[in-house]
Amino acid sequence: MTDLLFRTDPYQREASARVAGLTEEGGIVLDRTLFYPTGGGQPGDSGTLLSEHGEIAIATAVKGQGDAVVLVPSEPVSLPPVGAEVTQRLDWDRRFAHMQMHTALHLLSVAIPLPVTGGQIGAGKGRLDFLMPEPPEDRDAVEAELNALIARDLPVSEDWIDEADLDANPGLVKTMSVQPPRGAGRIRLVRIGEGDSQVDLQPCGGTHVARTGEIGPARLGKIENKGKQNRRLTLHIGG
Known part of the structure; x- marks a missing residue:
């Protein structure tokens, strides 16, 4: 089992760890990891592992067996042995x-309150697919509402819910294509805003900023037809 440091503090950039295992494919499993593994539309983290055995560039991280997170080197290299101390950056x-x-x-799903059929997260560019037979009548109004939510600098926090409670509140699940992971008894919720100012609450295992003001201005890009009932909205931030 890997201790998920990205879950307790997504702003932590460097941490020590020990090598807990190596995979046949050349991956590295640590006892504690900063690296988020690919999942939920969010890419796995990249970075570097440093040890007395040298420096290894990490291209991505993926989910392994059980709760393990596997770090994938960018090229085949000699791996540190099990038990070795490393620094991850x-x-x-x-x-x-x-x-x-x-x-x-998440905020785009507030500005457009329709079921989400897919999504992908990138650095500066992402998308959501909606169950939306017709494109938005006023894309400028959608963009303005999204930026107004960002500008409110709402706090982003997490909570947990029992699987049975989630089953009793199916409206919390916005994404039709990806269901929350089950089997652990509890499911993580991400909340945007608090109290009367709460604007969103949905299951999510990804990493998020602490306040919406950290996102900066957002711009809607292409709106594409992806089937009779689906529309894909591209979003740009930064740059």
Whole structure:
């Protein structure tokens, strides 16, 4: 089992760890990891591992068996042995851009309150697919509402809910294509705003900024037809 440091503090950029295992494919499993593994439309983190055995560039991270997170080197290299101490450093600019975009896409699902059929997070560019037979009548109004939510600098926090309670509140699940992971008894919720100022609450395992003001201005890009009932909205932030 890997201790998920990105879950307790998504702003942590560097941490020590020990090598807990190596995979046949050349991946590295640590006992504690800063690296978010690919999932929920969010790419795995990249960065560097440092040890007395040398420096290894990490291209991405993926989910392994059970709760393990596997770090994938950018090229085949000699791996540190099990038990070795390492220092892990994130490609912070890329991670933070993912945090900004992931939070912005949550807000886009507030500005467009329709079921989400898919999504993808990138650094500076992302998308959501909606169950939307017709495109928005006023895209400028959607963009303005999204930026107004961002400008409110709402706090972003997490909570947890029992699986049975989630089953009793199916409206919390906005994404039709990805269902929350089950089997652990509890499911993580991400809340934007608090009290009377809460604007969103939905299951999510990704990393997010602490306040919406950290996202910065957002711009709607292409709106594409992806089937009779689906529209894809591209979102840009930064740059």
